[in-house]
Amino acid sequence: MASNDKLSIGVKLGYGVGDLGGNLFFTIIAFWLMFFLTDVAKLPATLAGTAILIGKLVDAVTDPVAGYLSDRTRTRWGRRRPWFFIAAIPLAFAVTFLFTNPRIADQNLLFIWAALAYSLACTVYTCVNIPYNALTPELTKSYNERTSLNGFRNAFSVVGTLLGAGLAMTLVGIVTPEGSADQTAGFTFMGAVFGGIMAVTAIIAFFAVKEPPLPEKVNSENIFKSYIAALKNKPFKLILVPWILFMIGVTVLTATLKYYFDYVKMDVSMDIAMLVLLVSAMGSMPLMVLLSKKFGKRNTYIGGMSFFAAVVLVMFFFGRQFNDIGTYITMVFAGIGLSANYVMPWSIIPDTVEHDYAEHGIRREGVFYGLWTFGIKLGQALAGFLMGVILDLFKYVPNVPQSDTSIFGIMLLVGPVTALFFVAGNIVLAFYPIDKKAYDELRTKIEARDGKQ
Known part of the structure; x- marks a missing residue:
C-alpha cells in the first residue's frame, strides 16, 4: 500500500478499531477512576x-521514551505494530489490577498503591497507544483523506466511550447487586472485561494494517534533541496547548457527571444520559467532517468547543430545573460539541508532523505522538x-446525601x-496557522525535497 494512495475501507476499519480500545481506556479513567478511588477504595x-x-x-518520562x-524501531513487521501487539495482553492485566480494591486501611499505603497501580497501567498503555497513533501520518499524506481516516477512528473511539461510560455500571452490577455498600468485586470484573477488550482491539489492528515502507533516513538525534525540536514546531505547540486545555475541561465534565447524577439529578438515569450524549457525538461526526471541508479544521474545532462551552453553562444555570427529558435534550447538544473534540484534533496533528518534516527532512512521528498522548494524560x-x-x-x-455547599x-x-x-x-x-492552502504548500516542499533524494 503506497502511503499516498487513497485508503481502502478495510484499512480504515482495521486501523480504526484499535481506537475502540484506546478510547475505552481513557473513558474508564475519566469517568470511573476518581469515583472508584474515593467511593470504593475509600481514598480521600x-x-x-x-x-x-503522580x-x-x-508518563512525562515514559511517553517521550516510547x-x-x-x-x-526496525523489524519486518514495521516500526509501530510490534509495540502494540506485544503490550496488548499486559495492558489487560494492568487495567484489571488498577480497578481491584486492595482493601488497605492505612491511607498512606492506599495512596502509594493507587499511584503505583495507575502508573503501571499508564506505562503499559503508552506502549500500545503512542505507536498506534504515530501510524496516522504514515498511512496517508492526503489532507482530506486523513480527516476521513480519523472519522473512522473516531467512530470506533465513540463505541469505546459508549462501552466505558454506558456499560461500566452494568458490568459492576453483574457481580455486585445494585445498592451494595461494597462494589469491589464488581469493579474488578469491569476492569477485567474492559482490559480484555483493549487487548483484543490492539491485536486486531496489528493484523489488519500493514505499515508503509520504512523511511531510509533514520532520526539519529538523541531523545532530548528530538523533543526540543518537536517543541520548537510552532503549529504543533498551537494545537498541543489547546488540546491539553480541552482535555482538562472534558475530563472534569465527564468525571463529575457520576457525582452529578448520583447527588444532584438523582431522578435522571445516568446510563440513558450517557447513551444520549455519546450517540449524539457519534452521529455528529460526519457533520464535523463536512464542516471542516467547508470552513477549515481550525474554525470547525473552535466552533464546536464554543458550542460545547455554552451547553455546559446552560447545565450550570438551568440544569437543576430540567426534568429528565430536558436533561436528555441537553445531552444531545453536549454531544454535538463533544464530537468536535473527537474528530478535529486527530485530523490536525498529522499536518503539524508534515510541517516538521517539510522544515527538517526528518521523520519523527513517534516523538510528536508521544507528546500528544502525554498531553491527553496530563489533561x-x-x-x-x-x-x-x-x-x-x-x-x-x-x-451520603450532599450539603448545598458540596452540590x-x-x-x-x-x-x-x-x-x-x-x-x-x-x-x-x-492562532493555529495551517489551513488547506498552507498544507498544500508543505506537500509541494516535501515532494521537491524527496524528489532530490
Whole structure:
C-alpha cells in the first residue's frame, strides 16, 4: 500500500478499531477512576487526585521514551505494530489490577498503591497507544483523506466511550447487586472485561494494517534533541496547548457527571444520559467532517468547543430545573460539541508532523505522538487533581446525601470550570496557522525535497 494512495475501507476499519480500545481506556479513567478511588477504595478526594497526577509525572518520562524508541524501531513487521501487539495482553492485566480494591486501611499505603497501580497501567498503555497513533501520518499524506481516516477512528473511539461510560455500571452490577455498600468485586470484573477488550482491539489492528515502507533516513538525534525540536514546531505547540486545555475541561465534565447524577439529578438515569450524549457525538461526526471541508479544521474545532462551552453553562444555570427529558435534550447538544473534540484534533496533528518534516527532512512521528498522548494524560491528571481539591474544598463526603455547599461545588465543576478551559483553549487555537492552502504548500516542499533524494 503506497502511503499516498487513497485508503481502502478495510484499512480504515482495521486501523480504526484499535481506537475502540484506546478510547475505552481513557473513558474508564475519566469517568470511573476518581469515583472508584474515593467511593470504593475509600481514598480521600485530594489524595486520589494527587495519585492520578503522580501517574502523569511518570508518563512525562515514559511517553517521550516510547515515542522516540518507536521511531527508531526496525523489524519486518514495521516500526509501530510490534509495540502494540506485544503490550496488548499486559495492558489487560494492568487495567484489571488498577480497578481491584486492595482493601488497605492505612491511607498512606492506599495512596502509594493507587499511584503505583495507575502508573503501571499508564506505562503499559503508552506502549500500545503512542505507536498506534504515530501510524496516522504514515498511512496517508492526503489532507482530506486523513480527516476521513480519523472519522473512522473516531467512530470506533465513540463505541469505546459508549462501552466505558454506558456499560461500566452494568458490568459492576453483574457481580455486585445494585445498592451494595461494597462494589469491589464488581469493579474488578469491569476492569477485567474492559482490559480484555483493549487487548483484543490492539491485536486486531496489528493484523489488519500493514505499515508503509520504512523511511531510509533514520532520526539519529538523541531523545532530548528530538523533543526540543518537536517543541520548537510552532503549529504543533498551537494545537498541543489547546488540546491539553480541552482535555482538562472534558475530563472534569465527564468525571463529575457520576457525582452529578448520583447527588444532584438523582431522578435522571445516568446510563440513558450517557447513551444520549455519546450517540449524539457519534452521529455528529460526519457533520464535523463536512464542516471542516467547508470552513477549515481550525474554525470547525473552535466552533464546536464554543458550542460545547455554552451547553455546559446552560447545565450550570438551568440544569437543576430540567426534568429528565430536558436533561436528555441537553445531552444531545453536549454531544454535538463533544464530537468536535473527537474528530478535529486527530485530523490536525498529522499536518503539524508534515510541517516538521517539510522544515527538517526528518521523520519523527513517534516523538510528536508521544507528546500528544502525554498531553491527553496530563489533561486528565490535572483535571483529577483539580476535582479532588474542589470536592474537598466544598466538603464532599462519599455515599451520603450532599450539603448545598458540596452540590454547588459539583455544579461548578460541571459548568463554569469546564467552560473556562474550553474558552482558554479556543483563544490559543485561534492562532493555529495551517489551513488547506498552507498544507498544500508543505506537500509541494516535501515532494521537491524527496524528489532530490
